[in-house]
Amino acid sequence: MKKNKLFILISIITINLFFSCVNSSHENKKYIFRYNESSGITSLDPIFSNTKSNIWAVNHIFNGLVDLDENLNITPSIAKSWAFDEKLLEYKFILRDDVYFHESEFFKNNKKTRRVVASDFIYSFNRIKDDKFSSPGRWVMDYFLDDYPFREINDTILIIRLKEPFPSVINILAMKYFSVVPKEVVENQNFSKNPVGTGPFKFKYWMDNVKLVLLKNKNYFEFEKNYRLPYLDAINISFIKNPESLFINFLQSKIDFVSGHYPIFQEEFLTTNGEMKSEYNKLFFLEKTPYLNTEFLAFNIDKCIQDQSILANLNIRKALNYSVNKYEMIKYLRKNMVFPANAGIVPDFLSNYNLKAFSYNLDSINNLLKLDKPLHSTIDLFTTPEYLDICEYLQSNFSEIGIDLNIKVNTPSVHRELVSSGSACFFRGSWIADYPDPENYLQLFITKNKSPIGSNRTHFSNLYFDSLYNETFLIKDHKVRNDIFYRMEKILMDTAILIPLYYDMAVRFISKDIEDFSVNSMNILSLKKVKKHL
Numbered sequence: 001m002k003k004n005k006l007f008i009l010i011s012i013i014t015i016n017l018f019f020s021c022v023n024s025s026h027e028n029k030k031y032i033f034r035y036n037e038s039s040g041i042t043s044l045d046p047i048f049s050n051t052k053s054n055i056w057a058v059n060h061i062f063n064g065l066v067d068l069d070e071n072l073n074i075t076p077s078i079a080k081s082w083a084f085d086e087k088l089l090e091y092k093f094i095l096r097d098d099v100y101f102h103e104s105e106f107f108k109n110n111k112k113t114r115r116v117v118a119s120d121f122i123y124s125f126n127r128i129k130d131d132k133f134s135s136p137g138r139w140v141m142d143y144f145l146d147d148y149p150f151r152e153i154n155d156t157i158l159i160i161r162l163k164e165p166f167p168s169v170i171n172i173l174a175m176k177y178f179s180v181v182p183k184e185v186v187e188n189q190n191f192s193k194n195p196v197g198t199g200p201f202k203f204k205y206w207m208d209n210v211k212l213v214l215l216k217n218k219n220y221f222e223f224e225k226n227y228r229l230p231y232l233d234a235i236n237i238s239f240i241k242n243p244e245s246l247f248i249n250f251l252q253s254k255i256d257f258v259s260g261h262y263p264i265f266q267e268e269f270l271t272t273n274g275e276m277k278s279e280y281n282k283l284f285f286l287e288k289t290p291y292l293n294t295e296f297l298a299f300n301i302d303k304c305i306q307d308q309s310i311l312a313n314l315n316i317r318k319a320l321n322y323s324v325n326k327y328e329m330i331k332y333l334r335k336n337m338v339f340p341a342n343a344g345i346v347p348d349f350l351s352n353y354n355l356k357a358f359s360y361n362l363d364s365i366n367n368l369l370k371l372d373k374p375l376h377s378t379i380d381l382f383t384t385p386e387y388l389d390i391c392e393y394l395q396s397n398f399s400e401i402g403i404d405l406n407i408k409v410n411t412p413s414v415h416r417e418l419v420s421s422g423s424a425c426f427f428r429g430s431w432i433a434d435y436p437d438p439e440n441y442l443q444l445f446i447t448k449n450k451s452p453i454g455s456n457r458t459h460f461s462n463l464y465f466d467s468l469y470n471e472t473f474l475i476k477d478h479k480v481r482n483d484i485f486y487r488m489e490k491i492l493m494d495t496a497i498l499i500p501l502y503y504d505m506a507v508r509f510i511s512k513d514i515e516d517f518s519v520n521s522m523n524i525l526s527l528k529k530v531k532k533h534l
Helices: 002-024 054-060 118-129 140-143 241-250 263-269 302-304 315-323 328-332 362-369 386-397 412-420 439-444 463-471 480-494
Strands: 034-036 067-068 074-076 081-085 092-094 150-154 157-161 199-208 211-216 234-238 257-258 284-299 376-384 404-409 426-432 500-509
Touching: 034 257, 054 199, 054 211, 054 500, 067 376, 074 081, 118 140, 118 150, 118 157, 150 463, 199 234, 211 480, 241 263, 315 386, 315 500, 328 500, 376 386, 376 412, 386 404, 386 426, 412 426, 439 480, 463 480
Parallel strands: 034 234, 376 404, 376 426
Antiparallel strands: 067 074, 081 092, 092 157, 150 157, 199 211, 211 234, 257 500, 284 426, 284 500
């Protein structure tokens, strides 16, 4: 009955949409791209760009020295070229001289704008590490010298000095934390709510929980085939929290694209194999790409020992790894819209080394445990409501070896606190890459990063693992570096410190009116080259 009502509703909307399009005039139409952020946006200041919604909005308004393309290659942005001095551990960036900030009354000249210079980057980067701002990106400054890491030679030459060698520092500089901002604007208004950048779109207004509007920057410095970008006239961001309301708005063309794994979208639009149903192919298209996010279960061995849990036993942890039928899980619970984690913590499309992780194998479990009868043991798994379906599926898998899974569901904030404080022996976790390098995943397990100070929530500690990690900073050769990453992952696998479940996929439902929509595995939304047909 519910599906019939939904079908009737969709039919009515589609008919109304057809006639509204036929009768509408294209005169005075603006090319406005509309999307939704159900989780909201907390700040438009780049130093607070630590969530997907904040990162996307900041990406529209700001630029940095470099950027990532669709294939995760570094490309120029405001820096037109750069060179690295291995002896001095210095980057020398040559800046463009044709990049201007958006207009603001705080620029004391007739044009109400000014050119970006090297000193603007020094000011912007120093804000990240300034304790008075409490930026969640403060950690990115650990790779640069403590004293005077940034200096200008002149308006177009910027020097950045590293604390120690690090092959991925150029990838870190592509993060939105490193966007350039103007000092005279930052220090004269609430910059989080009234940003001024250099990006393809400029801030217009923001009504909390209602709408954020960005307008085309007519003086943007990038061109495509002699056309000054962007093509769009504006971006309209709504904050609809209800998935059903979002679904209706998308059908009515009030939203141009939707990103994420919403059940209502997947059930209505997708086949069981995760492809768009034929009846919707003329209205929308589906875009999928690997996304650098790993979903996993993990163990805090210290807590497991303290609790006298059977999870302190290595063979039990290995047996749980072998008991998870990942292919079945993603087929029925994720409609094949994710990839089974057949490698380790690092997604296999990033790792560039051939690591074969645990796979579903009951014979291996029997060989490990050598049991005459089921275990009849109970273990607790801490999770959040969003992943309850996965955990309930695992209940069935684990019961095959006689382990009863007691699921402890908490709000995301409570869950984070429990895990970070070391209060959970067994918990669900995930990691979205900050930058495309296996090192960013493997730092989750080094000793010095133990939570609550760092991101090592398993409290895993292995001196050989730590020494291999440190070695990766000194090596430039990709093959040698990947061999070290392989050995590090093998240590994690041999100790069964986690159960990799799946690697995520960026899923986007897009109106057929939209053209030249691009996506990369960092799931960054870039609209500067997007076109919309009316």
